Amino acid sequence: MKIRERGLCELYQNDPERADALVFGRVADEGRRGFLRGAGLAAMGAVVGAAIPFHRNYPAGLIPAALAEDTKPFTIEGKSGLRILNDRPVNAETPAPLLDPDVTPTDRYFIRNNGLPPENTSADGWTLTIDGEVNTPMELSIDDLRNRFEVVTLKLQHECGGNGRAGFNPPASGNQWTYGAIGNAEWTGVRLRDVLQAAGLTENAKYTAHYGADSHLSGDPEKEAVSRGMPIWKAWDPHTLIAFQMNGGDLHPMNGAPLRILAPGWPGSVSQKWLTRIWVRDQVHDGQKMGPTSYRVPKYPVAPGQDVPNEAFRIIESMPVKSLITYPESGIVLPRDHRTLEVRGHAWSGDHDVKEMHVSNDFGATWVPAQLDPPPNTYSWQRWRARMAFPTQGYYEVWARATNAEGVSQPFAIAWNPKGYLNNAMHRIALRVEA
Known part of the structure; x- marks a missing residue:
């Protein structure tokens, strides 16, 4: 019989209390807590490197924080100290200590890509198209945005919907973010609602659809990397921006230069990078990564590992506390x-x-x-x-x-x-x- 090694997270996946017994010699008491005693207490203390003063409060089936973290250094031009999660497309998170400043520095801001970034991210010649359910379709340069609309600067939090995915058991597929797919930069741009007002929404306008200059991983020009959107009421929020600056400078190419949407408080995928078009629609957008399960969660609680039919998913809007x-x-x-x-x-x-x-x-x-x-x-x-x-x-x-x-x-x-x-x-x- 072949013996297969298992990692600590996998061992705790299906039966955490059994894993407690195997790793630390602990058996659950009173239905919820398994008090550490004798050899079990000594084992956990040896693993974490010290005695555990509050060991009686330690929940059964919980891997100690000292063991639950794994780091991989990663560097990219204009970035410093990030951890790589994937290299095609590039996705990298910020270790928690580097997120200590109230404003997240650009070089420490996380990277989340769905496809391949465009080669040219120069503001020269870049245009944004506004069309669909509008009275006056527009094509705007970045200078047009600066000159025709009020420019505002706001500190806004922006988080990937999958931030924390590494903590799921059984594991969920996708980038295994721990805590660092979050940032709070100082963004400068114009209010999306001001631009939509200038275009004039028709009475049928219900949802925005966003398009960027990034390409699909396959290289097929007929395929989109990601195209998501938001209800008009969210687009009308005065804090939802079309941004062209980050922390007082140009956007970093990996953070969407030269133009992006910033829809704070919602999954980061709504905040389209390398923005080229906003299509106002008369229905919920059905672009790439809008369905059937992308950036969606079940409408009702489910058991870990449970199969959930596609029709039981809802679109994620506001992120949790x-x-x-x-x-x-x-x-x-x-x-x-x-x-x-x-x-x-x-x-x-x-x-x-x-x-x-x-x-x-x-x-x-x-x-x-x-x-x-x-x-x-x-x-x-x-x-x-x-x-x-x-x-x-x-x-x-x-x-x-x-x-x-x-x-x-x-x-x-x-x-x-x-x-x-x-x-x-x-x-x-x-x-x-x-x-």
Whole structure:
């Protein structure tokens, strides 16, 4: 009989409590928690490199944060410190510590491509067509956009719908993003609604359809790489932009130079890069990556691994409430006699503001409030910070939980779906305290 090695995530996939028993000698008690004792406690402590002061609170079937992270360095011209997930097309995420600034630097901004970027990304000669359900079709240069419409600058959060996919069990296909397919840059452009108003929408206008200059991976010019859109009400939001600058400079070629849409709070795929056309339609757009399951989730809860018929999926609109710990870096060791630390990060919530932020260092047994700053403008992420104390030496995990203006909080467990979208489980990092 052939013996096949299995990774830790695969081992935990089908029966996490059995995996606990195999890896750490732990058996679940009271239906939910399996207290670490004896050899099991020693085993987990040895793996994470320290004793675990709050081991009685540690949930059964949860891989320690110290083991759940994998990093791969990646560099590309104009980018620094990103992790590559795919090279055809190029997709790369930003490690959490590099997302600490309130405004994400351009060189640290994540890359999400569906196809092959255009070779020419010069603003010279670039035009944008507005047509379809409009009274006055238009063809605009970037100078036309600058000169004919009010130019605005906003700090806007922008996240891939699959951010967090690596946390799904059973695994979902696609780029295995961990936490870094998110950014909050300072975008400059014109309001999409101003341009649509100038074109004049007909009474039949219901949805936008976006097209870019990128090409399909196959090289077939008849195939689209991605073409998505949004309801007119989202296009009318004053924070939805046609952007031509990022952080005060030109857009990076991998971030859509010279022109893109920025539809904050919605899946990043709505924010078409290398924008060449906006087709106003009298129906929900049916372009590439609009269906049947692309950027869609089931309309009802499903069991992990369950087959879901195509007609049971809905289009993702507003992204869920979420937060990220950007300092300290996971795996930090506090020096001897140093048992307090400021923990900080960002929180965001699709179309909503975040109203509360809490942190825990005892595996969720208790929570303490964190200071939460208001956003500089709607759709920007929000800074949070908390001073935390660690009572004894050993292994700890810091967990972060945001609650939005609708009263919705981040969950502990993931709401599984076949495509691995919308993972907003609480972020956690590993930390050790010396004697």
